[in-house]
Amino acid sequence: MVRLHVKRGDESQFLLHVSGSARLADLAPLVARIYNGRLKVQRLCSEMEELAEHGVYLPYNMQGLTDEQIEELKLKDEWAEKCVPSGGSVFKKDEIGRRNGHAPNEKMQQVIKKTIEEAKALISKKQVQANVCVNMEMVKDALDQLRGAVMIVYPMGLPPHDPIRMELEDKEDLSGTHAGLEVIEESAAQLWWAGKELKETKLLSDYIGKNEKTTIIVKIQKKGQGAPGREPLISHEEQKQMMLHYYRKQEELKKLEEDDDDSFLNAEWADSHALKRQFHGVKDIKWGPR
Numbered sequence: 001m002v003r004l005h006v007k008r009g010d011e012s013q014f015l016l017h018v019s020g021s022a023r024l025a026d027l028a029p030l031v032a033r034i035y036n037g038r039l040k041v042q043r044l045c046s047e048m049e050e051l052a053e054h055g056v057y058l059p060y061n062m063q064g065l066t067d068e069q070i071e072e073l074k075l076k077d078e079w080a081e082k083c084v085p086s087g088g089s090v091f092k093k094d095e096i097g098r099r100n101g102h103a104p105n106e107k108m109q110q111v112i113k114k115t116i117e118e119a120k121a122l123i124s125k126k127q128v129q130a131n132v133c134v135n136m137e138m139v140k141d142a143l144d145q146l147r148g149a150v151m152i153v154y155p156m157g158l159p160p161h162d163p164i165r166m167e168l169e170d171k172e173d174l175s176g177t178h179a180g181l182e183v184i185e186e187s188a189a190q191l192w193w194a195g196k197e198l199k200e201t202k203l204l205s206d207y208i209g210k211n212e213k214t215t216i217i218v219k220i221q222k223k224g225q226g227a228p229g230r231e232p233l234i235s236h237e238e239q240k241q242m243m244l245h246y247y248r249k250q251e252e253l254k255k256l257e258e259d260d261d262d263s264f265l266n267a268e269w270a271d272s273h274a275l276k277r278q279f280h281g282v283k284d285i286k287w288g289p290r
Helices: 024-054 067-072 106-123 136-153 163-168 178-182 236-259 274-280
Strands: 002-008 011-018 089-091 102-104 189-193 215-222
Touching: 002 024, 011 024, 024 102, 024 106, 024 136, 024 163, 024 178, 024 189, 024 215, 102 106, 106 136, 136 163
Parallel strands: 002 215
Antiparallel strands: 002 011, 089 102, 189 215
């Protein structure tokens, strides 16, 4: 199996095992699916951290309003009584005004926070450093864990307008957001390797040969964005090691120069004619004006 080190720009994303005979028409969408799945997990984790701290999402017409404004406009959150966390809630006001402030109790908060940590670990970029390959099953496992935690803490479910529920039901609307710009549609995904676009009509082996025990760096782009920046000839870690080696060499040379210093030859005790001058009485004669 060929190991793909998938990058977006210069940033590592994940490792993926694929067959060298894989069709690029299938491979590019697969890479995009895993890439987008990881983004979904990250968005869910971010929102679930807020859920644990401040409870469920307020209706859109109540968000950002003060208590006085809500009372004046006679607005009511109909979902507040329906979506109560298991074991009751504790009030912790959301200063941003997005969530209703009725947070789960400490025990249920820990359920959410622990699940977030486990889900993040599954799809973390640190898996690249650990040489662990990520696949779509792992992404689905992370999503299932997050879904399970929500069901445990909110057995009655979340409001239909809550971004967590929308994410879990694949109804999220990311238009006009930074998160939306990060997503790469499967039909628009394009892979690059060694400065070459990997054409959908070819096989992976058409580019890298039939060696099934190799690792290559591929970059995922949106079609029409042009070629991504090429990989540097040496990695950042290799460059750091080279600089360290150069510094050590410099220090060694300095030490050798100090050891070879012959300035001591100008010292009085090193003068081979000192005794002779002393006998002739010319030891302390100085030439020049006084």
